[in-house]
Amino acid sequence: MEVNWQEVFFTFIGGLGIFLFGLKFMGDGLQKSAGDRLRAILDRFTTNPFMGVLAGIVVTILIQSSSGTTVIVIGLVSAGFMTLRQAIGVIMGANIGTTVTAFIIGFDIGAYALPIIAVGAFLLFFVKKPQINNLGMVVFGFGGLFYGLELMGEGMKPLRELQAFIDLTQSMSEIPILGVVIGTVFTVVVQSSSATIGILQGLYSEDLITLQAALPVLFGDNIGTTITAVLASIGASVAAKRAAMVHVMFNVIGSVLFLILLIPFTAFIVWIDQFMNLNPEMQIAFAHGTFNVSNTIIQFPFIAALAWVVTKVVPGNDVVVEFKPKHLDPNFIEQSPSIALGQAKEEVLRMGQFAVQGLTESFEYLKTKNKKNAELGYQVEDAINNLDSKITDYLIQLSSSSLSAQESERHSVLMDTVRDIERIGDHFENVIELVDYQQANKVKMTDEAMADLNEMFTLAIEAVSQSIDSLDTNDHDKARGVAEKEDLLDKMERKFRKKHILRLNEGACTGQAGIVFVDIISNLERIGDHSVNIAEAVLGIRK
Numbered sequence: 001m002e003v004n005w006q007e008v009f010f011t012f013i014g015g016l017g018i019f020l021f022g023l024k025f026m027g028d029g030l031q032k033s034a035g036d037r038l039r040a041i042l043d044r045f046t047t048n049p050f051m052g053v054l055a056g057i058v059v060t061i062l063i064q065s066s067s068g069t070t071v072i073v074i075g076l077v078s079a080g081f082m083t084l085r086q087a088i089g090v091i092m093g094a095n096i097g098t099t100v101t102a103f104i105i106g107f108d109i110g111a112y113a114l115p116i117i118a119v120g121a122f123l124l125f126f127v128k129k130p131q132i133n134n135l136g137m138v139v140f141g142f143g144g145l146f147y148g149l150e151l152m153g154e155g156m157k158p159l160r161e162l163q164a165f166i167d168l169t170q171s172m173s174e175i176p177i178l179g180v181v182i183g184t185v186f187t188v189v190v191q192s193s194s195a196t197i198g199i200l201q202g203l204y205s206e207d208l209i210t211l212q213a214a215l216p217v218l219f220g221d222n223i224g225t226t227i228t229a230v231l232a233s234i235g236a237s238v239a240a241k242r243a244a245m246v247h248v249m250f251n252v253i254g255s256v257l258f259l260i261l262l263i264p265f266t267a268f269i270v271w272i273d274q275f276m277n278l279n280p281e282m283q284i285a286f287a288h289g290t291f292n293v294s295n296t297i298i299q300f301p302f303i304a305a306l307a308w309v310v311t312k313v314v315p316g317n318d319v320v321v322e323f324k325p326k327h328l329d330p331n332f333i334e335q336s337p338s339i340a341l342g343q344a345k346e347e348v349l350r351m352g353q354f355a356v357q358g359l360t361e362s363f364e365y366l367k368t369k370n371k372k373n374a375e376l377g378y379q380v381e382d383a384i385n386n387l388d389s390k391i392t393d394y395l396i397q398l399s400s401s402s403l404s405a406q407e408s409e410r411h412s413v414l415m416d417t418v419r420d421i422e423r424i425g426d427h428f429e430n431v432i433e434l435v436d437y438q439q440a441n442k443v444k445m446t447d448e449a450m451a452d453l454n455e456m457f458t459l460a461i462e463a464v465s466q467s468i469d470s471l472d473t474n475d476h477d478k479a480r481g482v483a484e485k486e487d488l489l490d491k492m493e494r495k496f497r498k499k500h501i502l503r504l505n506e507g508a509c510t511g512q513a514g515i516v517f518v519d520i521i522s523n524l525e526r527i528g529d530h531s532v533n534i535a536e537a538v539l540g541i542r543k
Contacts, residue, residue: 074244092300096293183218215266219258222255358425361376361377385425
């Protein structure tokens with residue numbers, strides 16, 4: 001019987017596409033249901049490596065992607081939310097959490113895939129409640145996952161007649177390292193360890209591959225899944241590179257160790273199968289789970305050593321934006337409200353320095369178009385938002401304490417200043433996004449326009465920096481100087497708009513360039529407004 005290879009290929013890649021879509025859709029639905037709690041889980045429950053492992057398991061189950069969890073971890077390490085040691089624990093937990101998908105596949109309910117998809121579609125399109133829609137995404141993705149597996153299984157059946165494939169699986173049984181390479185390469189290509197495991201479960205259930213050949217492929221899958229973290233760390237901070245390298249080291253060490261122990265590990269999986277009478281898909285799921293849990297147990301005591309090694313492998317001093325507040329001790333609120341107010345002021349000043357730093361990074365990004373400036377600017381803006389929330393909560397708690405009239409006035413100044421600094425963060429983030437737009441659309445600025453932007457940007461940075469200094473020292477002369485700079489910024493904005501219109505009429509610049517230019521000077525003018533608000537609070541001028 002002649003094999004229709006086109007049909008085989010189309011069925012397999014179509015099934016793979018539906019599987020990946022179903023997996024992502026299910027993960028997105030779970031993530032939306034969880035809301036913003038994912039980052040909070042990783043931030044709050046990683047106080048030690050063991051808690052980090054548990055947090056990694058939970059988050060990976062929720063988003064159905066160990067790579068996704070690792071990418072979030074890289075962001076948190078870069079931001080200073082998490083230490084490298086805490087990150088190692090989360091990465092270990094992510095490897096355990098990703099095995100849940102294999103166990104789901106092991107239940108083999110492919111015959112009901114289409115009705116499940118239908119239920120999911122009904123919840124998505126015929127119910128208006130967002131929470132029900134999120135549930136519909138989970139159900140639809142769940143059905144799509146199994147339907148994709150069914151199609152891939154149909155596509156792989158003819159391989160049993162292909163001598164070259166039979167020879168390959170025989171070679172994989174005799175040369176385990178070949179299976180590791182195949183598993184690694186395929187996972188790198190499809191960017192999903194769950195997909196590789198799903199295909200492996202399909203091959204094993206169709207008797208197209210032996211257990212001895214399947215297990216090394218499983219080890220390779222765990223190495224291949226690290227590519228997403230590696231890609232995410234390219235061009236990122238030293239901390240991000242170290243977190244990605246830990247992910248690679250953890251999985252490579254585990255794979256090498258289990259290759260050495262391949263014969264007893266295979267015998268153990270066979271024993272589990274005989275003891276529990278598992279179907280083929282569930283055998284692979286148990287092998288996957290046992291490998292990752294055992295690897296975590298073995299390497300967990302050596303987290304400090306892994307952290308030490310990775311700092312030697314990836315040397316350098318890291319630039320970390322520390323999101324967390326440093327001065328907000330809740331004990332002072334009851335014991336000494338006056339000291340608490342002073343602590344709050346120190347944190348507001350720190351927030352203000354972030355505003356100056358973020359504005360400087362956005363200015364550098366405008367001039368150099370270096371993505372590192374943009375990334376650091378976005379991190380700083382995130383830090384400002386986090387401090388805004390923490391400081392505001394702290395000041396609200398402090399407002400219920402007994403404050404003198406003078407302290408109440410200082411309290412009000414700090415509340416207003418926090419709001420103004422947060423808005424400055426929003427405006428410099430807008431500038432970064434405008435430069436992103438300029439880059440993406442290859443918008444060319446004239447030399448005259450760039451000179452105007454340089455002049456206005458420099459003045460805006462000076463205004464913000466001077467307003468924070470005036471708050472720090474309660475210097476009224478500096479505060480009045482900010483008011484003068486803000487007045488100059490207003491005049492600049494009007495003047496530069498007119499100059500832009502003249503350039504536009506003369507055909508010297510394009511409409512797209514005009515959009516970027518006008519929006520940037522508008523944001524800088526608003527930054528000046530918020531700077532003078534801070535200065536006026538210092539001067540005691542109530543708005």
